[in-house]
Amino acid sequence: MVRTESRVPPTYVDGTRLWVDSRVRAFVQRRGEAAILRRLGGEVPGGTVLELGTGRRGTGLRLALDVFGAARAEGVDRHPGSVAACRAAVRDLGDRVEVRDGDATALDATAGSYDAVFGYHVLHHAEDWRAVVREAARVLRPGGRFYSCEMTARFVDSRLLRAVAFHPDDADRPAPESVAGACRDAGLTVLAQETRLAGCWTGLVATRP
Numbered sequence: 001m002v003r004t005e006s007r008v009p010p011t012y013v014d015g016t017r018l019w020v021d022s023r024v025r026a027f028v029q030r031r032g033e034a035a036i037l038r039r040l041g042g043e044v045p046g047g048t049v050l051e052l053g054t055g056r057r058g059t060g061l062r063l064a065l066d067v068f069g070a071a072r073a074e075g076v077d078r079h080p081g082s083v084a085a086c087r088a089a090v091r092d093l094g095d096r097v098e099v100r101d102g103d104a105t106a107l108d109a110t111a112g113s114y115d116a117v118f119g120y121h122v123l124h125h126a127e128d129w130r131a132v133v134r135e136a137a138r139v140l141r142p143g144g145r146f147y148s149c150e151m152t153a154r155f156v157d158s159r160l161l162r163a164v165a166f167h168p169d170d171a172d173r174p175a176p177e178s179v180a181g182a183c184r185d186a187g188l189t190v191l192a193q194e195t196r197l198a199g200c201w202t203g204l205v206a207t208r209p
């Protein structure tokens with residue numbers, strides 16, 4: 001969908017980091033999002049998993065071990081500063097985690113490497129989010145699962161959020177239907193999806209047949 005200038009106002013300040021790096025965000029991710037994703041898709045006991053777009057706090061990597069029961073969690077982020085901060089944040093987890101520079105639209109990993117791939121709010125920050133979904137599908141082993149949660153176009157393009165947070169690409173923002181559709185286009189089968197907050201947030205689990 002193409003949005004016009006009048007519907008998508010400019011960003012005046014970028015407060016994204018204030019929220020993404022906050023303790024409140026980590027609490028919401030653990031108690032809300034991870035709990036929903038685990039209910040939708042189950043655990044990954046003893047598995048090797050990849051998180052796309054870790055951010056600086058490393059909460060998703062910690063959750064992969066604590067909440068989903070993975071044995072090893074790898075993460076990539078495209079910003080070297082975030083990778084360095086994330087490495088420091090998860091140092092206590094030792095060699096069960098590894099954080100690398102990487103572009104989720106073109107991963108180094110070989111096909112079929114992971115039991116699960118996690119993406120917490122990476123799609124609406126990626127320049128080509130459909131390529132991120134394709135890469136997630138490619139690196140999953142058959143039977144592996146893609147866990148995704150996102151703020152949708154409805155919230156990201158709202159006047160309030162646009163005023164205080166920058167996000168790329170106005171024309172093809174993730175929405176509940178389009179995230180599910182992109183999974184299917186990438187060859188995944190959507191197992192479950194839950195959309196909340198009047199369509200502003202969606203969580204989904206899909207599997208590679």
Ligand SMILES: C[S@@+](CC[C@H](N)C(=O)[O-])C[C@H]1O[C@@H](n2cnc3c(N)ncnc32)[C@H](O)[C@@H]1O
Binds near residue numbers: 052055105121
């Ligand atoms: C909103 S933050 C989410 C951070 C964390 N996952 C969370 O939920 O709090 C989005 C993250 O995705 C990363 N990102 C965006 N596009 C990416 C890409 N193509 N490859 C890897 N990381 C990317 C950004 O650098 C940022 O750290």
